[in-house]
Amino acid sequence: MDSKAYKNSNYSVEYMTVNTTGFYVFGYDEKVLVYQIGLSVSNFHVVKLDFNGQFTISSFSGTNLKQEFVGPDDGCQIPLACGRVGLCTDNTLSSSPLCSCPPNFHVASGNVGGCVPNDGSNSLPLACTNNHSESNSSDVSFLIIGYGVGYFGNIYSDPFMYGVNLSVCQGFCLSNCSCLGILYRNSSRSCFMIENELGSISNKGEEDMLGLIKVNILTNNKKNSQKERFPVIAAVLLPIVGMILVMAVFLLIWRKFRKSKNQDVKLGKSISISHSSGDLDHEAFYIPGLPSRFDYEELEVATENFKTLIGSGAFGVVYKGVLPDNNIVAVKKIMNIGVQGKKDFFTEIAVIGNIHHVNLVRLKGFCAQRGHRMLVYEYMNRGSLDRNLFGNGPVLEWQERLDVALGTARGLAYLHSGCDQKIIHCDIKPENILLHDQFQAKISDFGLSKLLSPQQSGLFTTMRGTRGYLAPEWLTNSAISEKTDVYSFGMVLLELVSGRKNCSFRSRSRSRHSNMDENNSTNNSGNSSNSSATGLVYFPLYALEMHEQRSYMDLADPRLEGRVTFDEVEKLVRIALCCVHEEPTLRPNMVSVVGMLEGGTSLPQPRMESLHFLRFYGRRFSEASVIEEDNENGSVIMIQQQPRDSTPIISAFSYISSQNISGPR
Known part of the structure; x- marks a missing residue:
C-alpha cells in the first residue's frame, strides 16, 4: 500500500529479496x-x-542507519499495537500509540494483555479448530465497540x-466459528x-464504520441441566424452530428483493445502461463498497438549493x-x-468509490x-491548486x-x-488538484479515467x-x-516552479524572474525559438x-523573493523536463518521480x-497568440497530420482554444 511500491503483476507473493x-x-x-520498491x-x-x-x-x-521504508508506517496498523x-489512538507526541479499551471492555489483568469484557460472564472466543467447537460450551453474542473504528486487516482485504x-452480517459471523468479530459500514x-485472531482496534476509522466483537456467554451448567431434563422436547422443537427461522429469513429476503426492484441499485447485478430507456432510475448496477446514495431533496437542502458555487468544469458544476x-x-x-454522460457518471462512481488513498479525493456518495x-x-477547504498558485491570495511557499x-x-x-x-x-491539471489542511494535495475528477487490464494496450480513439x-x-x-x-504532471511541475500558467499570454519582459542585464536578455532573445515581435513566451x-544555460x-x-535555492529549483525543473519528453518510453514512471522528489532516487x-x-510548440504558440488576440472568441488552430515516418507538423495543439477539450468531440 506504500506510495513507493510499484506493482508489476497480480500473482500471489511467494518470495522476497533485497x-x-x-x-x-x-x-x-x-x-x-x-x-518492487526502489531504495x-x-x-x-x-x-x-x-x-x-x-x-x-x-x-x-x-x-548511521537510515530508515528508508517502514510498513505499516501507522503504529495503529500493527496487528497487536495495543493487545x-x-x-489504538495515534500519539502526535511520540512514535508509540496511545492505548485504551473500548466501551464494555477493561484492561486484562495478569499477562493476558489487551482488553476483556466488563461482564465476567462473557469471554472472548477462540477460533474453531478440529478439537474445539465453541457452540458446545457457550452461547454467543456481540459486544459493541463503537462507531468510527478500523482494523488493520481491512487494508488488505475486501468486505x-x-x-x-x-x-x-451478524448472522454470517455467528454461523462461522472462525469469525471473532465484524465491522459494518452503514x-x-x-x-x-x-477471523482467526483478534488484533487491536484502530480509533481512526471511517465515521460510519461500526465494530462488534463476538463473546461467549458462559452458561454451561444451565445447558447441561436443560439437556438432562428435556432431551426429547429439545430433539423435537429444535428442528421446528430451525425451519421457522429459515422461513422467516427467506421471507425477509423476498420482501427486500421486491423493494429493491424500484431502486437504482440491485444486489448482484453489474453496471447496465439501457439505451432505450430515457431514465436511469430503473437501471441496475452493482459496485463493491458502493458509497452512500442520497435523494435529490437531501442534497438540495444540504446545498441550500445549490446556493454556493465553488467550481466548474467540462462535466458539471x-x-x-x-x-x-x-x-x-x-x-x-x-x-x-446522455449516453456518454451516463457512462462517465457510473465510471466515476466505480473508480473513486472503490479506491482509497490519502492523495485521492474521497467519494462520499452519489445521487441518481x-x-x-x-x-x-x-x-x-483550500480549494484547487490553480486558485492558490495563480490567484491574488498569499503566495505558496516553496515547501508548500x-x-x-x-x-x-x-x-x-x-x-x-x-x-x-x-x-x-x-486530465491532470491544477484545477483537478485540490488542497486540504497543511496543503495536502488530492487528485480529483476521475470522469475521464479509463480502467485498463495489464493485457490491454490502452489505445484511446478520442x-x-x-x-x-x-x-x-x-x-x-x-x-x-x-x-x-x-x-501532464511535468507541465504542472513547471507551473509550480514559475507560479504562472505555461500558456499564458504574457510578454517576455513581464515573465523574466530576475534582474538580468540587457546583453543577457538580448542574447536569450536572439537564440530563442519562441521569440516573437510581441515578446510572447512559451514557458516550457x-x-x-x-x-x-543552467540559469535556473x-x-x-x-x-518567493529569494526564499528558494538554486539546487531546489534545478531539481524540480530537471524532473519536469524528464516528464515531458516527447517519447513516452523516455519519461519516468510516477513511482520513480516520487523517489526523485523524496530524494531517494x-x-x-x-x-x-x-x-x-518544445521549440516547435513555442513558435506555434507565438503564432497562435497573435491569431487569438485578433479573434475575441478564440481561434481553433488546425493540426496537420503527416505520415508516421516524417516529422509531424503540430500547430500548437495545446492552444486549440480557451475551452477544455475534455471528452470526445
Whole structure:
C-alpha cells in the first residue's frame, strides 16, 4: 500500500529479496516480479521484521542507519499495537500509540494483555479448530465497540459481503466459528469479518464504520441441566424452530428483493445502461463498497438549493453543502446527460468509490434520481491548486509547492500501479488538484479515467484532456498509457516552479524572474525559438533554454523573493523536463518521480533530443497568440497530420482554444 511500491503483476507473493538497488517480491516459483520498491544505492541494507509485525528497511549513511521504508508506517496498523481488542489512538507526541479499551471492555489483568469484557460472564472466543467447537460450551453474542473504528486487516482485504443489513452480517459471523468479530459500514452496507485472531482496534476509522466483537456467554451448567431434563422436547422443537427461522429469513429476503426492484441499485447485478430507456432510475448496477446514495431533496437542502458555487468544469458544476451530521461536502452536479454522460457518471462512481488513498479525493456518495446525476465528495477547504498558485491570495511557499508536487505524484503512482487495474486520469491539471489542511494535495475528477487490464494496450480513439497539458501522443495515433499522465504532471511541475500558467499570454519582459542585464536578455532573445515581435513566451521552452544555460533562478516565481535555492529549483525543473519528453518510453514512471522528489532516487539528465519538439510548440504558440488576440472568441488552430515516418507538423495543439477539450468531440 506504500506510495513507493510499484506493482508489476497480480500473482500471489511467494518470495522476497533485497539488494543494493531495491526491495523485490516475486510470485510463480520466483519467476514473476510482483512488487518492487526502489531504495537508495547503498553497499547493503538491513531488513527487519519486528516481533510486533512492523517491517523496516534501513541503509547505512556514513556511520548511521537510515530508515528508508517502514510498513505499516501507522503504529495503529500493527496487528497487536495495543493487545487483543485494545483501542489504538495515534500519539502526535511520540512514535508509540496511545492505548485504551473500548466501551464494555477493561484492561486484562495478569499477562493476558489487551482488553476483556466488563461482564465476567462473557469471554472472548477462540477460533474453531478440529478439537474445539465453541457452540458446545457457550452461547454467543456481540459486544459493541463503537462507531468510527478500523482494523488493520481491512487494508488488505475486501468486505466479506456487500449490500446486506447488520443483522445478516451478524448472522454470517455467528454461523462461522472462525469469525471473532465484524465491522459494518452503514453507507455501503458492507460486512467485514475479523477471523482467526483478534488484533487491536484502530480509533481512526471511517465515521460510519461500526465494530462488534463476538463473546461467549458462559452458561454451561444451565445447558447441561436443560439437556438432562428435556432431551426429547429439545430433539423435537429444535428442528421446528430451525425451519421457522429459515422461513422467516427467506421471507425477509423476498420482501427486500421486491423493494429493491424500484431502486437504482440491485444486489448482484453489474453496471447496465439501457439505451432505450430515457431514465436511469430503473437501471441496475452493482459496485463493491458502493458509497452512500442520497435523494435529490437531501442534497438540495444540504446545498441550500445549490446556493454556493465553488467550481466548474467540462462535466458539471460544484456546490458547497453541509450534511445533517455537519460534515461539509462538495456536490458535483453532472450537466451533460446522455449516453456518454451516463457512462462517465457510473465510471466515476466505480473508480473513486472503490479506491482509497490519502492523495485521492474521497467519494462520499452519489445521487441518481429523476434525471439528476450528482457526486458527493469530501470538501477540500483550500480549494484547487490553480486558485492558490495563480490567484491574488498569499503566495505558496516553496515547501508548500514541494508538498503539493509530492502528494500529486504519490496519488498518480497509486492510480498507475497500486490498484488492481491500471487507472489513467487523462486530465491532470491544477484545477483537478485540490488542497486540504497543511496543503495536502488530492487528485480529483476521475470522469475521464479509463480502467485498463495489464493485457490491454490502452489505445484511446478520442482526444481528452485540457490544452497545455496534452501529451504529443494524442496527435500521432500512438497508444495512450500512464506516461500520458506523467507528461501532464511535468507541465504542472513547471507551473509550480514559475507560479504562472505555461500558456499564458504574457510578454517576455513581464515573465523574466530576475534582474538580468540587457546583453543577457538580448542574447536569450536572439537564440530563442519562441521569440516573437510581441515578446510572447512559451514557458516550457523557456525552461528548456534556461536549463541549457543552467540559469535556473530565472525560472523561479519572483514572488518567493529569494526564499528558494538554486539546487531546489534545478531539481524540480530537471524532473519536469524528464516528464515531458516527447517519447513516452523516455519519461519516468510516477513511482520513480516520487523517489526523485523524496530524494531517494538520483536525478537523471533530461534527454535533449526528446525535447526539441518544445521549440516547435513555442513558435506555434507565438503564432497562435497573435491569431487569438485578433479573434475575441478564440481561434481553433488546425493540426496537420503527416505520415508516421516524417516529422509531424503540430500547430500548437495545446492552444486549440480557451475551452477544455475534455471528452470526445
